[in-house]
Each structure stands twice: as C-alpha cells, then as structure tokens.
Amino acid sequence: MSKLLISATVNGDAQQFLCDSGATLLDALRDELGLTGSKEGCGSGDCGACTVVLDGQMVCSCLVLAAEAEGRTVNTIEGVAEGSELHPVQRKFLEKGALQCGFCTPGFIVASKALLDHNPDPSESEVRYWLAGNLCRCTGYDKIVRAVLDAAAELRQERVPA
Amino acid sequence: MNAPQDKTAFRPAYRVIGTRPVRPDGVDKVTGKAIYGPDFVASGMLQGAILRSPHPHARIRSINTKKAEALPGVKAVITGADFPGLAALEVAVGESSGNIKHVGRNCMAHEKVLYAGHAVAAVAATSSVIAEEALALIEVDYEVLPYVLTIDEALAADAPLLHDDIFTQGLDPKPTKPSNAALRFTIGRGDPDAALKGAHTVISGTYSALPVHQGYIEPHACVASWNADGQAQIWASSQGAFMIRSLTAAILGIALADIRVTPLEIGGGFGGKTTVYLEPVAMLLSRKTGRPVRLTMSRGDVFRASGPAPGGTMDIQLGADADGTITGVVMEFKLLGGAYPGSDTHPGAMSALAHYNIANSRVTGWDVLCNMASTAAYRAPGAPQTIFPVESCIDELAMKLGIDPIDLRLKNAVKPGDVGVMGMAAGEIGYVECLEAAKAHPHYSAPLGPNQGRGVAGGTWGNYGGPSTAVVSVSEDGSVLVTTGNPDIGGSRASMAIMAAETLQIPYEKVRVTITDTSSIGYSMLTGGSRTTFATGKAVIEACEQVIATLCQRAAAMWGVDAEQTEWRDGAVYCLSGDKQGSSLTMGQIAAKAGFSGGPISAEVSLNAQGFLPAFGVHICDTEVDPETGNVSVLRYTVVQDVGTAIHPDYVEGQMQGGAAQGIGWALNEGYVFDKDGRVDNPGFLDYRMPVCSDLPMIDTVMVEKPNPAHPYGVKGVGEVPIVPPLGAVGNAVSRAIGIRMHDLPLTPDRVYAAIKARA
Amino acid sequence: MARVQPMSPFAEQFFGGAQLLDVAAGNLFALVDALDAIGPGFGENAGMRVAFAVDGTMQTDWSAPLPADADVMVFPRVAGG
Structure with missing residues (x-):
C-alpha cells in the first residue's frame, strides 16, 4: 500500500507528511509530525480531545482523513501560544485551576479559543453549549467555564482602542 | 532552631498554604507539551494490538496463530500459553491486595474467557495497521458457555460458574461447592432486629444502581522494553509506577529491581488505573521481539475490558423514634463484581452507616461474580x-x-x-x-x-495514609527541588510545592517538583485512597525539616556557634548569639559553600503515614x-x-x-x-x-x-x-x-x- | 493479654467463627504469629488482606509496642480509588 504525500500549513509552517489513505488527521499530527498535544480519547468524535481548527473551522481531527488536509491550514494546541507568550485562554486555565489531569485540556483550549474568535462576548450558556462536544471527567466544568468567561473579558479589554 | 509551630490548635496564618498559585506542570499541560501514556515513543518501537473475546463466557479449545505470524511486518504473537504459570499469590496493590493469578489472567485469558472483551492473544508488528490485520488472522476455537450478567442469574442454583475454585468466603461452615458468590461480609452491633420491631417508624426499600465506568479520557497505554540481560523499562500512565512494577514483576516472575517504571502524565484514573492490563502483555511481546512495544486501548476496549465500578441491589430497613433518632438499620447489598473477586464489598459495608451514630445495625454485603469485566476501584469504592x-x-x-x-x-x-x-x-x-x-x-x-x-x-x-517517600534537595543557588514517586493526577505537584515552601518559609516559585521513576526513589504507595497530599505531603514536610536542620548546622559551623544558637526564619539562618549575633545566611549562601563543609544538602524521608x-x-x-x-x-x-x-x-x-x-x-x-x-x-x-x-x-x-x-x-x-x-x-x-x-x-x-x- | 476481635471473613476463615480471642503479644508482629498458631494460614494473609485497630486507632506499624490489655480489631483492609 503506497502512502500519500500531503502538503499543508500547520501552525503557520509549510509541512509535508506521508500517510496511509485511511489515516486520520489526528494520526498524522501525532505520528508523522510529532504533535502529540492533540489527544485521542475516543476515536469517534465524542470527546473532543483531538479538537483542531481546519481552515478556520473547529473539527475533531479523529474524524478527518489526513489526506483531506492537502492544501489546507491546520491549527493545533501547539500553535495557540504566540511563541512563549500564552494565549489568554491558556493563562486563564492556569490561573483558575481549570485543569486537573490535563488530558482534555488541549481540546478545550483549542475549542475555547475558537469560540472567542467567533464570539467575543459569550454568555455562560453559550460557553457551555459550545464546549458540549469536549468531555472533561475531572473538573465538573465549573472552573473551565469561568476561565473561558474570564479570558473573554480580558480579550475584550485588549480590543478596546487606546 | 524553631520547629514548625504546632498547627493543630486552629488554623494559623499560613504564608503559602491556602493560596492559589499556578501549578508547576501547568504550562506544559496548556500547550500540549506534557507527555501522557499514548504519547511516549521509544527508539525502534513496535506497535502492539490485542485480540479480545467476542463471547462473555467460553472455553478456549485452541488458538492458531500461524497465519498471523506469517503476515509480513508481524514480529511476535503471544497467547495465554506464553504467560508463566501463575500461583494464586496475594500481592499488595495500593491499600489492598490483588490475587496475582486473577490479575494475570485478566491481562490475558488462559483456557477460559470470562467476559466479552477478555484478551486472548496479542501481536507486535511494525505498524498498527499490520498489527490489526494480524489479529483478524488469529483463529480461536471457542466452546461457548452460558453466561450470567445479573445478580439473580449469577446466584441461581444451576448458574454457570465462572470459577470452579471459588468458594464463598465468610460463611460458617465453609461451603463445599464453588459459587459465583465470592464473599459474604457482615458488620454490625447491638440488636437491630429488636430495634426495628420497637421502632416508631420503619422505612424500607429495595434500591439498585448499574455498573458505571470511571470514564477517564485517556485510554490505558504503555511502552515496554525488556532486554535480553533481564532488565526492563516500562513507560506508562497509571496511579502508581510502583504498583505497575510490583504487579508486572509478580505476574512475570522477575525481580523488582529489574523493572524500571517511568510514570508518564496520567489522563485521569479515579481508581481505574490502580491495576495492570497492558504492561505484562507488552513486556512479553518485547521479550519475544527484542524491541520496545507499545500497547494502547481503544475507547471500546476501555469500556469492555477495564474498570467498571460494580452495580448492585441494596435492601434496607431503617427504624427510628418519633423524634427522628435512628434506632436500628438492617441492610443487605449485593454488588456485581465482574469476572474476578475483589469488588467493593468490604469498604461498601464499612462505609454505609459510618456517618451516623446508630446503636443497632447489621450490614451484609455480597461480592457476586458475573461475565463482565473485572471491576476496579472507582473513587470511594x-x-x-x-x-x-x-x-x-x-x-x-x-x-x-x-x-x-x-x-x-x-x-x-x-x-x-x-x-x-x-x-x-x-x-x-x-x-x-x-x-x-x-x-x-x-x-x-x-x-x-x-x-x-x-x-x-x-x-x-x-x-488512607501509608508508605511514601520524598526527597528534598537544595541546589547550589538555594533553589529547592522536591522529588516524589506519586503521579500527579489533579495538581499534587502544586500541593507538594506549597507545603515545602510553607515549611522552608520561602516563595512557592523557588520550589520545583519532579515525579520520578521507580529506580530513582524509595517506594511510595500509589496515588489513590485520597492519600497523596496527606502521606506524601508528610514525607515532603519532614524532609524539609531535615534540610532546615542541616542548613542551621552548616551556618552554625560557619559562625562557630552551636546549632541551638541559630534560628530558621524567612528562608534563612539567623545567628542568635556571639560575635555574629544578628547575622544571617540565605539558603543560597549556605548551599554555595556546601562543598567546603559537609557536602550537598538534601534529605530523603520514607515513612508510613499514620493518623489519617x-x-x-x-x-x-x-x-x-x-x-x-x-x-x-x-x-x-x-x-x-x-x-x-x-x-x-x-x-x-x-x-x-x-x-x-x-x-x-x-x-x-x-x-x-x-x-x-x-x-x-x-x-x-x-x-x-x-x-x-x-x-x-x-x-x-x-x-x-x-x-x-x-x-x-x-x-x-x-x-x-x-x-x-x-x-x-x-x-x-x-x-x-x-x-x-x-x-x-x-x-x-x-x-x-x-x-x-x-x-x- | 490483648483482647482480639477478628471480624468477618477472618473469624470464619481462620478462627472457627470465634468473636474474641485472648492473645499475649508485645507487638502486632508477635500477635500475627500467635494468631497464625491458632488459625494456620492467617499469618500469610495478614500482610496483604488484614488491617488492625489497636485501642480504637488504625495501626499500620506492626513494630509499635502493644499495650498489655489492648483491644485489637482485625478487619479487612480496604482499597481506595
């Protein structure tokens, strides 16, 4: 079985990787590109631990074929921080203790950032429904929701022109 | 020198305890850098896969692995026959113990499968795709047996038996026939029957709950590498690297010192990662291939073959006086323990009424086996x-x-x-x-x-409390390293750093915490039983106190006074008398001179924490x-x-x-x-x-x-x-x-x- | 003499259902040996399956001296999650 050569922009970098035709984008990110921040919790799109942004759209990378990434832009947890500067969502997760084991955290952060990119002022309810595709078994979600709402408030402050 | 003051009277004014600093492992976990069970890669690593029984109860007549072995890229196939003969030996697992024969047979069935999802064979190959293909080529000839999945089915007079060597424990006289009831346990006092008879009001009912899964998001995963010289390494996420070491060594019959288990970050456990499923299998595949082997469970495998917590039925009668004083309780519960004994009968019976002061009670619990995955601990099991x-x-x-x-x-x-x-x-x-x-x-x-x-x-x-080890070392610049053997499942690195900073009276940021492998520190019981902050924390505090004593001695020697003439305050030693009275030396100043006095400053404390x-x-x-x-x-x-x-x-x-x-x-x-x-x-x-x-x-x-x-x-x-x-x-x-x-x-x-x- | 109360299932398994045993022992190591002599096999099980409370307090240090008239409860060790 010959492999496919895929070219894609991953976290801003032009990347090429080989994959089997049946491999998922998650497999390619983890095994070919060494980006193990995206996690496989279920492989069926139910837990959201593998959440990435594909051409601006939030997706479960376990439900996308690696070959579908050809010519497209993929943003993963590894690309959320600007260099060593954490994104406000990442910082608020730390400040609010919004993670315990941390396994679901990359998916939550990618999904939360995607929410705030779309909607800078979400209600608690909007946060809860947006994140309903991400499972966390440790926290009961309370501190996660608070972290996202706090990050949203901070980002709105930053956006206010001086 | 002043020992940390008595903190028992009432909550004193702490400096660091009760604050909410960012956890030491935080940045790695919000940026995707932290390495969990499925993330670890070893050089030359093969991918493993496990064939699982489709039948809930069956005898294995034969397993033919020839076609699988012939598939290009397949490096090894193993079955239950590759496991060493297992004696019914009790081995410590956390606060409790596991029958090693059962733990081993649960990793890989031999002669009989006891639940749909029970492992029957495993493959190591050059890729996961090939390993999965090879599984389809393994031919297992099953004699399908009737199965039981409810308490009534399991306890019926003519019920098919999971084990012919399990006789109900806790019955007098000892039963002569084997049973699916592994244990009956009774605890109580007074005369609850009379109390119920005399009660003003009696409330009674039959309650039930289903088996549930711990539901950690990270599936079980490990990499094992077993060299020809007999030494092995395992990288795995679990609630206890020492637990993995002791169970794997007992199942495979090798010396503890020959296995070095490195704990990877753990993606949730809740009790479900207090035993082994994959590690002994990966070890045998590695020995057969001479290469490191990775095994990972799919989510389906996790549900079918790991966890769950037992469901069951609970009959209760509770009697009370007119003023609400509970005078007597009689309760009998049956927990559906899955394929092997050891469900939560004891702690369930001991916990049921432990929050009330009831003069007359009798609680009877039964551990009932059925053709479901063997239950594991789940948070207050x-x-x-x-x-x-x-x-x-x-x-x-x-x-x-x-x-x-x-x-x-x-x-x-x-x-x-x-x-x-x-x-x-x-x-x-x-x-x-x-x-x-x-x-x-x-x-x-x-x-x-x-x-x-x-x-x-x-x-x-x-x-719980129990055995724990901690090392506290002062670096040459006065910064502090805390090392323990307890996986951080929910922020315990932060709590260790806080307790160390509090004891040493230094800022939280000056303390860094590492969780190390089983060959690099003394034994610690696993992270479970709500014990880590209590027991391992005690070890960290005692090690900090020893470090303070050493720092005071070193400073005293530099000043030419007795150690009693010094005081530890704000992360520095102060001289209380003599020419140097009022002088102070920081941890960094003392540590920098450590090579000119008694050598490096560190302390390792191993203890058996009492008083939980x-x-x-x-x-x-x-x-x-x-x-x-x-x-x-x-x-x-x-x-x-x-x-x-x-x-x-x-x-x-x-x-x-x-x-x-x-x-x-x-x-x-x-x-x-x-x-x-x-x-x-x-x-x-x-x-x-x-x-x-x-x-x-x-x-x-x-x-x-x-x-x-x-x-x-x-x-x-x-x-x-x-x-x-x-x-x-x-x-x-x-x-x-x-x-x-x-x-x-x-x-x-x-x-x-x-x-x-x-x-x- | 320590007054030893073995609980279920140890009472049935090793001591013929006895609810109270008087045993002379200086610490729990000696007590386990003495109980093993009464109920052979108990000692082997004790290390793994048994927990002790001495005068109402859990005791996991078997070397701690046992008061002469101690009340010792013998019960199953339980696991946490």
Whole structure:
C-alpha cells in the first residue's frame, strides 16, 4: 500500500507528511509530525480531545482523513501560544485551576479559543453549549467555564482602542 | 532552631498554604507539551494490538496463530500459553491486595474467557495497521458457555460458574461447592432486629444502581522494553509506577529491581488505573521481539475490558423514634463484581452507616461474580452504592416525620469521640460542621418553582495514609527541588510545592517538583485512597525539616556557634548569639559553600503515614423534572465538605466539583447496557452518556476546614468523598420534585416518565 | 493479654467463627504469629488482606509496642480509588 504525500500549513509552517489513505488527521499530527498535544480519547468524535481548527473551522481531527488536509491550514494546541507568550485562554486555565489531569485540556483550549474568535462576548450558556462536544471527567466544568468567561473579558479589554 | 509551630490548635496564618498559585506542570499541560501514556515513543518501537473475546463466557479449545505470524511486518504473537504459570499469590496493590493469578489472567485469558472483551492473544508488528490485520488472522476455537450478567442469574442454583475454585468466603461452615458468590461480609452491633420491631417508624426499600465506568479520557497505554540481560523499562500512565512494577514483576516472575517504571502524565484514573492490563502483555511481546512495544486501548476496549465500578441491589430497613433518632438499620447489598473477586464489598459495608451514630445495625454485603469485566476501584469504592439507600431512607423518614432533612441528619450525625461499629472512636471529624454549613447556605433556603425538588444527602469515606517517600534537595543557588514517586493526577505537584515552601518559609516559585521513576526513589504507595497530599505531603514536610536542620548546622559551623544558637526564619539562618549575633545566611549562601563543609544538602524521608482521618460531605441538589418527558435538569448544586486544610483551594474545590459531576452522571445518565449476546452495548462516549458542559450548572463549593491534628498542616484526604453523596442528593431531589420515591439508578427520562405515568 | 476481635471473613476463615480471642503479644508482629498458631494460614494473609485497630486507632506499624490489655480489631483492609 503506497502512502500519500500531503502538503499543508500547520501552525503557520509549510509541512509535508506521508500517510496511509485511511489515516486520520489526528494520526498524522501525532505520528508523522510529532504533535502529540492533540489527544485521542475516543476515536469517534465524542470527546473532543483531538479538537483542531481546519481552515478556520473547529473539527475533531479523529474524524478527518489526513489526506483531506492537502492544501489546507491546520491549527493545533501547539500553535495557540504566540511563541512563549500564552494565549489568554491558556493563562486563564492556569490561573483558575481549570485543569486537573490535563488530558482534555488541549481540546478545550483549542475549542475555547475558537469560540472567542467567533464570539467575543459569550454568555455562560453559550460557553457551555459550545464546549458540549469536549468531555472533561475531572473538573465538573465549573472552573473551565469561568476561565473561558474570564479570558473573554480580558480579550475584550485588549480590543478596546487606546 | 524553631520547629514548625504546632498547627493543630486552629488554623494559623499560613504564608503559602491556602493560596492559589499556578501549578508547576501547568504550562506544559496548556500547550500540549506534557507527555501522557499514548504519547511516549521509544527508539525502534513496535506497535502492539490485542485480540479480545467476542463471547462473555467460553472455553478456549485452541488458538492458531500461524497465519498471523506469517503476515509480513508481524514480529511476535503471544497467547495465554506464553504467560508463566501463575500461583494464586496475594500481592499488595495500593491499600489492598490483588490475587496475582486473577490479575494475570485478566491481562490475558488462559483456557477460559470470562467476559466479552477478555484478551486472548496479542501481536507486535511494525505498524498498527499490520498489527490489526494480524489479529483478524488469529483463529480461536471457542466452546461457548452460558453466561450470567445479573445478580439473580449469577446466584441461581444451576448458574454457570465462572470459577470452579471459588468458594464463598465468610460463611460458617465453609461451603463445599464453588459459587459465583465470592464473599459474604457482615458488620454490625447491638440488636437491630429488636430495634426495628420497637421502632416508631420503619422505612424500607429495595434500591439498585448499574455498573458505571470511571470514564477517564485517556485510554490505558504503555511502552515496554525488556532486554535480553533481564532488565526492563516500562513507560506508562497509571496511579502508581510502583504498583505497575510490583504487579508486572509478580505476574512475570522477575525481580523488582529489574523493572524500571517511568510514570508518564496520567489522563485521569479515579481508581481505574490502580491495576495492570497492558504492561505484562507488552513486556512479553518485547521479550519475544527484542524491541520496545507499545500497547494502547481503544475507547471500546476501555469500556469492555477495564474498570467498571460494580452495580448492585441494596435492601434496607431503617427504624427510628418519633423524634427522628435512628434506632436500628438492617441492610443487605449485593454488588456485581465482574469476572474476578475483589469488588467493593468490604469498604461498601464499612462505609454505609459510618456517618451516623446508630446503636443497632447489621450490614451484609455480597461480592457476586458475573461475565463482565473485572471491576476496579472507582473513587470511594463501594460507598456511593451503599450510602445511596441510606440517604434515601433518611430523606423519606424526614418527610414522614415532618423534620427538616438536615436537622434529622444532625440528630444522628457521628461526632468526634463517638465509637463506631469497628470499635474505633471518631477523631477530629467534621460532619456536623458540614451539615450546619449546608443549612446556613443560601442555596438551602432559596425558593423552588413548580416541578422542582431539592435533595440533600451526606456521605463519608475512610481515606488512607501509608508508605511514601520524598526527597528534598537544595541546589547550589538555594533553589529547592522536591522529588516524589506519586503521579500527579489533579495538581499534587502544586500541593507538594506549597507545603515545602510553607515549611522552608520561602516563595512557592523557588520550589520545583519532579515525579520520578521507580529506580530513582524509595517506594511510595500509589496515588489513590485520597492519600497523596496527606502521606506524601508528610514525607515532603519532614524532609524539609531535615534540610532546615542541616542548613542551621552548616551556618552554625560557619559562625562557630552551636546549632541551638541559630534560628530558621524567612528562608534563612539567623545567628542568635556571639560575635555574629544578628547575622544571617540565605539558603543560597549556605548551599554555595556546601562543598567546603559537609557536602550537598538534601534529605530523603520514607515513612508510613499514620493518623489519617475520614472525609465527610453534604451535597444540596435542585432538580427540575419535565412532566411531559421525564427529563431531569440539575438547576443548582452545592458541595459542602470537611477538607481539613485546603493546601491549594483551587484543586480542592476541583475535586469536590469533579466528584459531584461524576456522581450526578451515575445518578442520572450512566450505566452499562448489555446486548442479547452479553456484550457491552454502549462501549463509547456517545451511548455511555457522561455529563457534558451543557448538562451542569456551576457547582458551588463550601470548604469546611477542620484540621487533622495528625498532619503538620491539618490535611485530610479530599479526593474521593465528593462522589458519595450525589446519588442520594439527586435521587432525593427528583423524588421530591415528582412526589414519588425513586429507587433505581440511573434516573433516565424513561424511568422518571414511567413513574409519573404509573401514579397518574 | 490483648483482647482480639477478628471480624468477618477472618473469624470464619481462620478462627472457627470465634468473636474474641485472648492473645499475649508485645507487638502486632508477635500477635500475627500467635494468631497464625491458632488459625494456620492467617499469618500469610495478614500482610496483604488484614488491617488492625489497636485501642480504637488504625495501626499500620506492626513494630509499635502493644499495650498489655489492648483491644485489637482485625478487619479487612480496604482499597481506595
């Protein structure tokens, strides 16, 4: 079985990787590109631990074929921080203790950032429904929701022109 | 030198304890850098895969692996025949022990499979795709046997037996015939039958709960590498690297020192990662191939072959005086333990009534085997199932007697000094304080709307201490390294750093924490039983105290005074007398000169932590029931808990909120469903419905801090008890919302709707 | 003499259902040996399956001196999550 050569922009970098035709984008990110921040919790799109942004759209990378990434832009947890500067969502997760084991955290952060990119002022309810595709078994979600709402408030402050 | 002052009187003014700094491992975990079980890669690593039985109960006539072995890229195939003969040997696992024969057979079946999902063969190949292809080429000839999946089926006179060498323990005289009932355990005192006969009011009922899964998001995963010289390495995520070492070594018959287990970050455990499933299999594949081998479970494998917590049935009769004093309880419960003995019967029976002072009681528990995966510990194992009926009966009693449900609990609550069924006097416990705090909380007096109900429930869990090791080293520049052997499952690196910084009187940021492998530090019992902050924390504190003593001696020697003439203050040594009186030396100044005095400054402390105290919690839950559909919404939820001292309050609250969410899931949505062929019918997160973000409200927390006198900073275990009250709290809230006592969990819409309909 | 109360299932398994045993022992190591002499096999099980409470307090240090008239409860060790 010959492999496919895929070219894609991953976290801003032009990347090429080989994959089997049946491999998922998650497999390619983890095994070919060494980006193990995206996690496989279920492989069926139910837990959201593998959440990435594909051409601006939030997706479960376990439900996308690696070959579908050809010519497209993929943003993963590894690309959320600007260099060593954490994104406000990442910082608020730390400040609010919004993670315990941390396994679901990359998916939550990618999904939360995607929410705030779309909607800078979400209600608690909007946060809860947006994140309903991400499972966390440790926290009961309370501190996660608070972290996202706090990050949203901070980002709105930053956006206010001086 | 001043030892840390007595912190037992009441909560003193701490510098670092009670603050909420960012956890030391935080940045790695929000940027995707942290390496979990499935992330680790070894050079030359092969991919493994496991063939699992489609039948819940069958005899293995033969396994033909020839075709699989012939597939290009396949490097090894193993079956149960490759496992060494296993003696029925007890080996320590956490606070309890496991029969090593059962643990080994659970990793790989031999002669018989006991559940659909039981491993029967394993492959190592150059890729996962090839390994999976090879599994399809393995031919297993099964003689399919009848199976049992319910308590009635398992205990029927002509029931098919899972094991022909298991005789019910705890019966007198000893039974002569084997049975699916592995254990009967009774605990009690007084004359409960007479008490029930003489009671003003007797509440009784039969309750049930389904088996549920711990539901950690990270599937089990490991890499093993076993060299020809007999030395091996395992990289795995688990609740205890030493647990993996001891079980793997016992199953494979090798020396402990020949296995070095490196703990990877763990993506949730909740008790479910306190045993081995994959590691011995990966070891054998590695020995056969001479290369490192990775094994990972799929989510389906996790549901079918790991966990779950036992479901069961609970019969209870509770008698009380007219004033609400509970005079007697008789309870009998049967837990469905899965394929091997060792379900939660003992702790379930010991916990059921442990939060009340009841003069006459008898609790009998049965461990019943069935053709489901062998159950594993799940957060306060056994207590949620046995406390649910107790809290339900107390709620019913409160309604019947017209007494406030918190007042009724206060009337019967266990207090310090009360002697329990086990003959032990309660220590500085805080159940009464929790009940009072719950009563005072605005939630408890908030108005309710139509179709809404408020439930209250209490609960307890015993917690644990036990063996732990910690190393504290002062670097040449005075910064501090803390090393332990306890995996950080929910922020324990932060709590270790806080306790070290508090003891050393230095800033939190000057302390860094590492969790190391089994060959690099003395033994520690696993991260479980709500023991780590208590027991390993004690080791960290003692090691810090030794380091302080050494620093004082070194400074004293530099000043030419006795160590008694020095004082440790604000992370420095002060000279109290002589020419140098008033001088001080910082940790960095002393450490920089360590090479000119007694050498490096560090201390390793190994201890067996005594004096742990049980945890108590009270939960308040408001639900609204849609009478048209039976759907239950949780509107408001409050968790009150005696936490001893909250070292890092964020992570204490996190335990309270997370445990409550798991308990709400158990009460409302979760449960194993089996198909007509005895297979788990909902082995994925779509059909096994754990609470998602939009299912829950904010979960309010009240930390009652009643310090434990046996810990320098008053720590009590906090991790497990939060899952205990929710089953009762949710059940009571739904029962009050619809005016019908609900007995069977989960309270799914169809069940609630049927109950409403039956009354109409 | 320590007053030893073995609980279920140890009472049935090793001591013929006895609820109370008087045993002379200086510490729990000696007590386990003495109980093993009464109920052979108990000692082997004790290390793994048994927990002790001495005068109402859990005791996991078997070398701690046992008071002459101690009340010792023998019960199953339980696992946490």
